[in-house]
Amino acid sequence: MSQYRPMTEEELRERVRRLKAEYPPDKVDMYTFRGAQYDHGLAWVHFPEGYGGLGINPKLQAIVADELRRDVHTVYDDLAVNPIGIGMGAPTLMTYGSDELKRALLRKCFTGEEIWCQLFSEPGAGSDVAGLATRAVRDGDDWIVNGQKVWTTLAHVAKWGLLVARTNPDVPKHEGLSYFLLDMQSPGVEVRPLYQITGEAEFNEVFLNDVRIPHRYMLGKEGQGWQVAITTLMNERTALGGGSTQKGGGPIQVLMQIWAARPPKRHKPAEAAVLRDRITRLYIESELLRLTALRAREMMRAGNPGPEGSVGKLAQAELYKKIWECTMDVLGEEALVYEPGYALRRPSQEERRDKVLLAKYQFLRSRANSIEGGTSEIMRNILGERVLGLPGEPRTDKGIPWKDIPRGG
């Protein structure tokens, strides 16, 4: 821990209080307040001074969040302001970016003036993202990029994209990638909504046609893209899989409320008994998901981390799907109706205030839980290989140039 400068909790709280006194959150706008938060080194406290941080232990960020919450109405959620930029992009930029890029981008990333998106997945590269085909070819001081990205959250509002592209197809797949920051307003970038199972478009497809990126926007070195991408992805998975932090909270709470509010004659006694047992199983699993995350944190704190920290993503994805399936079964005939309809459009959170509507929506939306951020199959591979130490699957793409890897259809 010697890499971090020591600071007492009280000193840090005092700094937050000073920020709030100078820029009362309820009186100034978001960009002003968050800009000041950045300038005070309270954006990412573990970043160096001058880059939104204080060079102190990242665990202390929780103190900042706690102090920011006190005695005010206006509290900003980083994951709502700029989820990809703040959670994944900034740490990557901090590790691999030039000083010029950091100074140009970090502040607006934190304030939310410039939203970021992630351009990794492609129609031909999902779980096997290192097999991606988007090409970047050097042309003087620029790279010219051609390809297609998919499942891009926020691309339609983003200023910056975290792009991984293939700069060398003649070496094995992991070695021929490079990582760029792409200005989404560049000529040749076309963003189209990608409509999903709910009829809404949370995500986008991004087409890149002869897009020019100046070389100085490369993060890390040419050919180092996979290593840089891992930094980004590591910051993604930690955000998934802890379940609800509150006892009885999260999806199971909605199911139990809907069960409690059911019309008395909806189920015959034998049917009710079956559903009751199913709900109770799901309650137990929800509790154990929460408790296992708690145990992982406790073991981590004690300097003794074990496998308990790795099972959350898989367990949560499978559990949440089952909870929403059960909710539909409890709703019965009521679930034959899908009130919002399937008009193709951008999502709106407003419609989901009602818990029955939320449940119907989540029944559909949660299908992605076991796909996004690592499919359950990939998660089982990771648990099997990294936690249990089982051998990997023999592979047909190892050690051969990317261009020679067999591709279906």
Place this chain on the structure above:
Amino acid sequence: MDFAFTPEHEELRQTVRRFLQDRSDEATVRRLMVTDDGFDRGTWKQLAEQLGLTALIVPEEFGGSGLGPVELAITLEEMGRFLFCAPYLSTAALAVTVLREAANDAAKQELLPAIAKGERIVALALAEAPGLWEPSDVRMKAREVGGRWTLTGEKTAVIDGQTADDFLVVARSSQGLSLFRVRAEADGLQREPLPTLDLTRKLARVRFRKTPAEPIAAAPDVQPQLERAFLLGLVALAAEQAGGAQQCLDLSTQHAKTRWQFGRPIGSFQAIKHRCADMLVAVEFAKSAAYHAAFRAQEGDEAELPVAARMAKAYCSDAFFQVANDTIQVHGGMGFTWEHPAHLYFKRAKSSALLFGDSVHHRDRLATLIGV
């Protein structure tokens, strides 16, 4: 605070594990499981005298270590791993818990120091067939004539009933649920060892016919105390199940790494690997359930104990069985043989799942507690 294990806890775990590696290896388990007593008296004496484990949760004033549900859970988790054949669950866990919670001081004075020293095997006679596991289910009536109490009826699934020196019998008096001590040699007591599904845990049916019984309850009606003791028993058994499940996962993982078919270790096939990953999730959840319940019990969280204990018993029962069942499958033909230990865990898993009420039973009680 849940999961706040200390270095002393880890030390206890290692001590128990080292002892069992030496004293409860597979060959020893197989030798003992086919004996009538089902355990080795020399090992039991060592467990008491050298490790002090029979005294683990006996209060200090009665010659014990005065430790609690967390230390008991750690100990039983290791015993579950090794299928330790001994009257530990019956005597050192259940009997001590029932005495602590529901017995008068005279009975505690007489029995607890003797248990702590490893001198007496004491069995809890609670369940009455069929499916009457809970203290509130007890129907057996105790009769008093001229200050002398007798019991008539039958208790089943009495753990270590064939070797017990004393029985703690739960029965009803006119004033409520009560607790009696019955000596093994008492008149009209007949014990019938059961040919158990799980050879590593001995069970007996015990019949009482006007059998003299000594009333030892701390109060005229000790139903609340007995219910608390029962919940603590569920926590102890859940920890043992979590330990058994962990051992099954370890056996399966080891086998998947070393067994080759089609020119590669079978663990490289996703069909096997993914099954092992699902087992890992079940094992980690089972441990969370058992530890959480143990910590709630340790901290005297009376509101949460019933929820946590029933959750632990329900989940650990299903998880251990799932994992033990998968262990046979991962081992293929070998897992079906008598020679391989998989069947020992498989049988222990099902029998411990049914003991004290199965997962359906505890989910039913839990559902009521959480308002489902």
